[in-house]
Amino acid sequence: MTEMIRFVQGNEACVEGALYAGLEFFAGYPITPSTEIAELLSGRLPTNGGKFIQMEDEIASMCAIIGASLTGHKVMTATSGPGFSLKQEAIGYACMAEIPCVIVNVQRGGPSTGNPTHVSQGDINQARWGTHGDHSIIALTASNHQDIFAMTVDAFNLAETYRTPVVLLLDEAVGHMREKLTIPAKDELQIIDRLRTSLGKDVDYHPYLPREDGRLPMSDFGGDHRYNVTGLYHDMWGFPSANPKVVNQLLRHLVDKIENNVHAITRYKEYYLEDAHYIMVSYGSSARSAIHLAEERRKRGERIGVLELQSIWPFPTEVVREKCAAARAVVVVEMNMGQVLAQVKSAVEHPERVFLANRIDGKLIAPHDIKKLLRVIQGKGV
Amino acid sequence: MNVMRLVFSGSGGQGVITAAIILAEAAVIYSGKNATQTQAYGAAARGGATRSDIILSDSAIYYPGVTEANVLITLTQDAYNEFASITRPGGLLLSDPRFVQTTRKADAKQLELPMYDQVMEKIGKPIVYNICTLGALIGITQILEPEAIMQVLEERIPQDFINLNMRAFDLGLVLGSQYQYRKFY
Numbered sequence: 052m053t054e055m056i057r058f059v060q061g062n063e064a065c066v067e068g069a070l071y072a073g074l075e076f077f078a079g080y081p082i083t084p085s086t087e088i089a090e091l092l093s094g095r096l097p098t099n100g101g102k103f104i105q106m107e108d109e110i111a112s113m114c115a116i117i118g119a120s121l122t123g124h125k126v127m128t129a130t131s132g133p134g135f136s137l138k139q140e141a142i143g144y145a146c147m148a149e150i151p152c153v154i155v156n157v158q159r160g161g162p163s164t165g166n167p168t169h170v171s172q173g174d175i176n177q178a179r180w181g182t183h184g185d186h187s188i189i190a191l192t193a194s195n196h197q198d199i200f201a202m203t204v205d206a207f208n209l210a211e212t213y214r215t216p217v218v219l220l221l222d223e224a225v226g227h228m229r230e231k232l233t234i235p236a237k238d239e240l241q242i243i244d245r246l247r248t249s250l251g252k253d254v255d256y257h258p259y260l261p262r263e264d265g266r267l268p269m270s271d272f273g274g275d276h277r278y279n280v281t282g283l284y285h286d287m288w289g290f291p292s293a294n295p296k297v298v299n300q301l302l303r304h305l306v307d308k309i310e311n312n313v314h315a316i317t318r319y320k321e322y323y324l325e326d327a328h329y330i331m332v333s334y335g336s337s338a339r340s341a342i343h344l345a346e347e348r349r350k351r352g353e354r355i356g357v358l359e360l361q362s363i364w365p366f367p368t369e370v371v372r373e374k375c376a377a378a379r380a381v382v383v384v385e386m387n388m389g390q391v392l393a394q395v396k397s398a399v400e401h402p403e404r405v406f407l408a409n410r411i412d413g414k415l416i417a418p419h420d421i422k423k424l425l426r427v428i429q430g431k432g433v
Numbered sequence: 434m435n436v437m438r439l440v441f442s443g444s445g446g447q448g449v450i451t452a453a454i455i456l457a458e459a460a461v462i463y464s465g466k467n468a469t470q471t472q473a474y475g476a477a478a479r480g481g482a483t484r485s486d487i488i489l490s491d492s493a494i495y496y497p498g499v500t501e502a503n504v505l506i507t508l509t510q511d512a513y514n515e516f517a518s519i520t521r522p523g524g525l526l527l528s529d530p531r532f533v534q535t536t537r538k539a540d541a542k543q544l545e546l547p548m549y550d551q552v553m554e555k556i557g558k559p560i561v562y563n564i565c566t567l568g569a570l571i572g573i574t575q576i577l578e579p580e581a582i583m584q585v586l587e588e589r590i591p592q593d594f595i596n597l598n599m600r601a602f603d604l605g606l607v608l609g610s611q612y613q614y615r616k617f618y
Binding site for chain 1: 454470500
C-alpha cells in the first residue's frame with residue numbers, strides 16, 4: 052500500500068484530488084502561492100489524456116475553462132487573490148450560464164498584490180460577492196491534505212450537480228506545507244458526472260428548460276444540438292430576454308438551486324464539541340491551530356472544542372447556531388479582519404458572546420495567539 | 434517517539450530545506466509516522482537566514498510551526514544567532530564550526546561537528562553537505578532508521594549523483610554515531 056501514501060504539498064493534494072475527480076482540462080496563469088498546481092498539472096494532464104493550457108492571463112484562463120466545460124469536460128483553474136479578482140467577471144458569466152467549473156484560490160495577503168508568499172484568509176467575502184449582481188455560489192475549504200483531496204473531489208461533484216462555479220479556498224500555509232496524503236482507492240470516493248440530455252440529434256433541445264426535479268441536462272456544445280449561451284438573462288432556448296417573468300424566474304432559480312440545498316452542500320468537522328463551554332469556529336490552516344489548542348487545553352480539563360467549517364458558502368448558518376447554542380463564548384479563528392466572524396455573529400443567538408482571534412500579518416496564527424484571547428474571555432487575565 | 438520538533442536553518446542554497454523534506458518524507462513513507470514540513474518562502478529562501486520546521490509524530494499533527502525545538506540545526510552564523518534560543522531545555526543544537534561560532538550558553542546539548550570539512554576532505558563536493566548533515570543527525574539521534582533516509586535518497590536523487598549522496602550520508606552517519614544523544618525530548 053506504500054505507493055498510495057505520499058508526502059506532498061497541499062497544492063499537490065489538490066492536483067491529485069482533481070485528477071481523481073476526473074479533471075480533463077486546466078487553463079491557468081501561474082501565481083504564488085498556487086503555482087505548484089499549474090506546474091504539476093502541466094505534466095500530469097497531457098499524460099492522462101487531458102489538456103493543459105497556460106493562458107496569457109487569469110481572465111483568459113477563466114474564459115477557457117468555461118468554454119471547455121461547455122463542450123463536456125471537467126475543468127479547473129487555480130490562482131491567488133490578484134488573479135481571483137481578474138476572474139470575477141467570467142465567474143459571473145459561469146453563474147448566469149450555469150456552467151460547471153472549479154476555481155482554486157490559494158489565498159495570500161491582499162488587497163492588490165499584497166503579501167505574495169505569506170498566508171491570509173482575506174478572500175472569503177470575495178468568493179461570495181466578488182462578481183456583481185445577485186447570485187449564489189459554493190465555496191469549500193480544507194485544513195489538511197487528506198481533506199484538500201476530498202474537498203477537491205467534492206468541488207467537482209458539486210459543480211456538476213448544481214451546474215455552478217465552485218470556489219475552493221485554500222491558503223498559503225496549507226498549500227505549501229508538506230504532509231501525508233493517502234490516495235483513496237479508485238471507487239472509495241463518490242464521483243458525480245455531468246447530467247447529460249438523453250435527447251437525440253434531431254430532437255429539439257432546450258438548454259435551459261429544467262426537468263421536473265429542477266435540474267438542467269446538458270448537451271456537449273459543438274455536438275448534437277445547436278443552442279445559444281449568454282450572460283444576459285435568457286429563456287429556455289438560451290436566447291436573451293428582458294421579459295420580467297423570465298428575469299424573475301431565472302434569478303430565483305440561480306439562487307434557490309444552491310440556497311435551498313444548503314444542507315446537502317454543508318461540510319464540517321467537529322472536535323470535542325459535546326460538552327464544550329468554549330467553542331472555536333475556524334477553517335483552513337487556522338483550524339489546525341484551533342484544534343492544536345483544544346487538544347492541549349483538554350489535557351488540562353478545560354471544556355473547549357472546535358467547529359471546523361469545510362463549506363463556507365452557502366454559509367452553514369443552522370449548523371453554526373446549533374453547535375454553538377450552549378457555548379459560553381465562541382471564538383472565530385481566522386486570518387482576516389472578521390469575515391467569517393460576521394457570519395457567525397448573525398447565525399448565533401447571542402452575538403455578544405462571539406469574539407475574533409485573528410492574525411493579519413502574514414504569519415500563520417499560532418495556538419498561543421488564540422490562547423491569549425481565550426484567557427481574557429475566560430477572565431484569567433492577560 | 435511521541436512528538437519531535439526540529440528546525441533546520443542556514444542560508445539559501447545550502448540545501449537545508451531539501452534535507453528537511455527528505456527527513457520528513459522518510460518518516461511518513463518508510464517509517465509509518467506522521468510528519469509536517471514547512472519552510473520560509475520569499476527573500477529568505479534566496480540568501481539570508483532560512484529555516485524549515487519539521488514535526489514528526491505517531492499521532493495527528495495540527496499546528497505545523499515549531500516554537501520549542503527538540504533539535505535545531507544551524508549551518509550559518511546568522512541562523513545560529515537568530516534561532517539558537519528556540520531550542521528547548523535539554524534539546525540538541527547541532528552546528529558546524531566551519532560556519533558557526535557558538536557564543537551563547539544554551540540550556541541545550543551543543544554539538545559542533547566538522548561536517549563541511551569532512552565532506553570537502555573525503556568527497557570534495559560541497560553540494561552533498563546537506564546530506565552529510567542529515568546523516569550526522571540520524572547518527573546522533575537515531576530518530577529514524579538510516580535505511581528510511583536511504584530509500585528516499587534513492588528515489589529523489591538522479592542516478593548519476595546517488596553514490597555521491599550515499600557516501601555523504603554515510604560520512605555523516607559515522608561522524609554522528611560517535612556523539613549519540615537521545616535525551617532531547
